[in-house]
Amino acid sequence: MVVDENALLSRLAVSLAIGLLIGLERGWRSRDEDDHLRTAGLRTFALSGLLGGVTGLIGQQQGTTLIGLVFLGYSAAFAAFHWLEARAERNFSVTSVVAGMSTFMLGVLAVVGDLSAAIAGAVAMAVLLAMREQLHRWVASLSWAEIRSGLTLLAMTFLLLPILPNRTIDPWDAINPYIIWLLTILIAAVSFSGYVAIRIFGDRLGVMMAAVCGGLASSTATTMTLAELVRQHPESRNLLAAGILTAGLVMVARVAIVASALNPMLLQSLLLPLLSGGFVLAVGAGLMLVFSRGTSQQPVLKIANPLEMASALKMAALLTSVMLAAHLLQRYFGDAGVLATAGLSGMADVDAIVISMARMAMGAVDPALAAQAILLATAVNTLVKSVLAAAAGDGKLGLLVALVSVVAVAAGAVTALG
Template sequence: MFDLPLALDLLVAALVGLAVGVEREWSGHTTGPDGRFAGIRTFTLLGVIGGFGGWFFRDGQPVLAAVIIGAGALFPIAAYAATLRRPGTTTDGTTEVSAILVVAMGAASALGHRSLASAAAVLCVLLLAEKSTFQSALQKVAAHELRAALQFAVLALVILPLLPSGAYGPFGAFQPRQLWIVVLLFSGLNFAGYIARRVIGETRGLGVTGLLGGLVSSTAVSLTFSRRSRAEPHLALPLALGVVAACTVLVPRLLVISAMLRPAVATAAVPVLVLPFLVGVSLIAFVMWQERETRVPPTPELASGPEGAPAERHEANASDPRPLAPTNGHNPLAFASSLQMALAFQVVLFAIAWVQQAIGTTGVLLSATLLGLTDMDALTVSMTRYGADPANVRVAATAIGIGVLSNTMLKLAFVVTIGAPRFRARAALGLLALAAATGVGIWIGWP
């Protein structure tokens, strides 16, 4: 009797080999003095060999399956050994390794994992076809960036599993593993902001720079741009746009943080924060549309830091076309800043736990007003912990909104007291619009 599922398994096994073989033929690795052993036909047959090996295993004949799959895997190894004996042959074994992978993917297909085999084949062909692209991208990676990626892997995959997951200390507010997750979260956000600024560049406009700077510290953007408006008053409008952009991107940043730690709090915070976000986007779109023909000069470098931390300033000539150095210098993770954030978060956890016991909901909202002046990220993470009790979810979301409003008023104070007159008028108008929208959002989400 015809076995349709088996036929489909073997067909996928053959197609897996065919796909890899087509790429090897197309890329020219099967011809020339350095040509490798396999092309379209050989790779297709290797996929079928793996498929039959998987089929025999499912049929209860593991020894025969091992012999077939082992022979299929040993063939490219023997071919590679023979190729190396030829004078002048390179040691590149990508084709042979791909052949072994084809046998494995064929076996996986016959074992009932057709989707997995197909996905692995697509990834394999992509890696083979885009060799030059990957090599070119790797050459652009600086040593400190690769080191930062490896450090993050150690922090996430080595240190995190070793930390205890229990709750300790007064009010059970000290949780080592959760605290380390906060460190990883902010380090990851710093790295993402670093990569974004490097890819897009610092010279694409003050609005874009404010938007990207807001990924790290919207307060730092507001303070730096307010100072720069005095040195370069002719940049009043783009500098004000940068401030509004930084304040706008703060909203999705906080929602992402809360969604990663407590989705229920993020969901409850959406009605509170969506209105200021829409107002900010509308202001940015309106100004960008009006100034669509205007070239914007280079921007200052913004240092990474927590909300409210001052930013370093890079004095750049408005006509200087040279790109500026990426943010965070040689520390894309800004690990020290992340540790400081986590410690501040831990202090806040103890404080909020105490306030909750002593005063209740009113005290939590009051502490959100004060904390919003200093550290929005610590407030958001703390509120996700506070929202672990379903009864506190709306209070936590409202507290985040109150913190955003408080933080916006702090930036307004920077703009009014430090900024040049033309910048002050434009930036203050935008911040007042954001504050009004936040107030309406708080009213809508009030518990």
């Protein structure tokens, strides 16, 4: 068997580097402890990674059983020494033991398996270990009801997806239950990231950060909340307008990401119009921010948990309705029916029409028409926010948002038509 010594040495070096990376984090965390009074630090984890790499190399020649035996012996020895340390310090954390076992196996993977996967796993593990305090705070900031709703929905998803029919079940060949539920969970996960950010930072969020996180979760709800503040803080109208425009900007970015992720063919048609419209929103928000006066009151965003069963079912129902309406209206009214569906859908939500058009552009409708429908829904939703700002806040706020929104829509339209 021909052995590439350079490749072999490179893989062993990666095994050692993986151990050094994990050892750096573990050693820094226990830096205040005296030498010889801690189970493992920088050197131990570095040697663990290298040991995994050497074991993997020998296992390739002598059989994979050797890797399992060495791993069991390593784990037993590491756990025994950690138990002695834990008994002396009354520290019952098992994180270092799991980290040591993982370092060993990643060292093995770096030699016998996918090198990129081993490196990515090591980086992910180092980040998780380094973010211990932040992760604990994040978990503590969520209520049990929120965690339970997410776990329930995830459990139902993994139980439902295997049994849902992955085919259309309606006479019009439009509704695929498997795809609808899968896309519902994906869009709920995107919204949940913004929701979690809001719950974690709470009243520490300023208006602009609340607009960013809120725009990721629900730009409509964020617009309503910020607009309501203008009644108590009319002097902060420009700042609140900047926040509303920022939430709209995040919505535009979200449309581009979701649409291109589901159907990369749409990116070419969507990129320039969304970029030009988003640029105008960003400039408008920046100008409003320059002329703004701060408010001492932080916005309390009232956004429902996207992973709650009721929220997920509503999204699934909306997605089903939009898909069915788009198919039927296209059948009877052609392209105009699709655009009408997009315009009506955009008055309430853009996610459903974006997902529907991205799916339909794979064969049911022309990709150019799908892109036009997405842009139309985004434009309508952007303009509707100025109406919401006027209704929930006051006419002056609505006018400020409307002026920038109209220019943004016009810029996107010119780019799309040109």
